[in-house]
Amino acid sequence: MLRCAGYNSVDLATAEKLALCVANVPSYSPEAVAEFAVALLQTLNRKTHRAYNRVREGNFNLMGLLGKTLHGKTVGIIGTGKIGVAVAKILRGFGCRLLAYDPFPNTEFLVYGSYAPLEELLPQCQFVTLHCPLTDATRHIINAESLKLFQPGAMLINTSRGGLIDTQSVVAALKSKHLGGLALDVYEAEVNLFYRDHSDEIIQDDELMRMVTFPNVLICGHQAFFTEEALVEIAECTLRNVEDFMLRRSCPNSLVTEGHLLVRKDSLPVRM
Known part of the structure; x- marks a missing residue:
């Protein structure tokens, strides 16, 4: 079970x-994951995690904390099942324009936005959030080729399955500054890492530890469901x-x- x-x-x-x-x-509770996805999006966008750490050290400088107003921005939702629709409901309240990609369209989503092929959706979005299962068809749906279609500076959020993202390609897109930010609650190689305390160990996953050093990357330990x-x-x-x-x-x-x-x-x- x-x-x-x-x-x-x-x-x-x-x-x-x-x-x-x-x-x-x-x-x-699809709302639990949806709310966390939006929380990651706004934390990454408005850099509240960095501001929190600065203030604890007595640093109230605003340099490097510039974000974007979410109202009026286009958000791409890949996967429109229960969680994807719950995300759409929340983001519609922010005043976002919503586009979605799903090979099995859900009429519930049409209240909040419209569907588009992936190659048409990605160039239009300032933010992209993943909410689809991991299958042969969706594995590495975010890869070197699809990342080229992203707007320069667009941000990517994944609270679904780590295998949806080709980690090496995302790291390359971050290093080239084509991808503006990344928020993960799941990770492709999380199986031997997540839900355990490794604070006294040297973590051997070089790609994960490289991303942790990026100022525009936010990584959590698969807690979106945890309510x-x-x-x-x-x-x-x-x-x-x-x-x-x-x-x-x-x-x-x-x-x-x-x-x-x-x-x-x-x-x-x-x-x-």
Whole structure:
């Protein structure tokens, strides 16, 4: 039983061969992740994390803290499932123009913005935020070629899956100053790093530690989901999955199977 939405870490083909049941929590408090994504966007944009550290040292200088007014800016949302739509609702309140890319358009998003092909969306956006699952089609959707389409100085936010971004290409775009800023709550090679205390160790991931030194990079440890409400929903859905599994043993038609992932009938496992 997975207590998360993503199941890219599970070998579903092997699970099928071993007759194992795999269940996830396809949706839990999308607002929690959406709010955190916008918090990262504004922290990166207005440099409040740097201002906080300065003031603690008695430095009230404003040099280097210049940001942009979010009102009137174009934000690209890649992935318009529950979280993407929740982000759109928030950013619409800021007065942003919203463009989205999703091979499976969601009519709920059309209240807040419009869809465009990725190659048309990226050049128009001052900010791009990722909210799609990690699949073969989306892996490294942000790469050397797609980064060339970004506006010079545009900022990128990822609270979805680390593998959506080609880290080497993003580092190169930051070093060339083509990418104006990067905020991550997920990281491509996070599996042996996140959720552990490494403060007494020398971290061997050179790319991650290089990014940490950049003044226009903000990295968190996969905490966007981490609210009281989300944890309650995760626990409740996990218990329902156990109940469904037990029910399936006595009534095989009580669940739907998408791929080899058991999901509830009211779930949308392919979108975040």
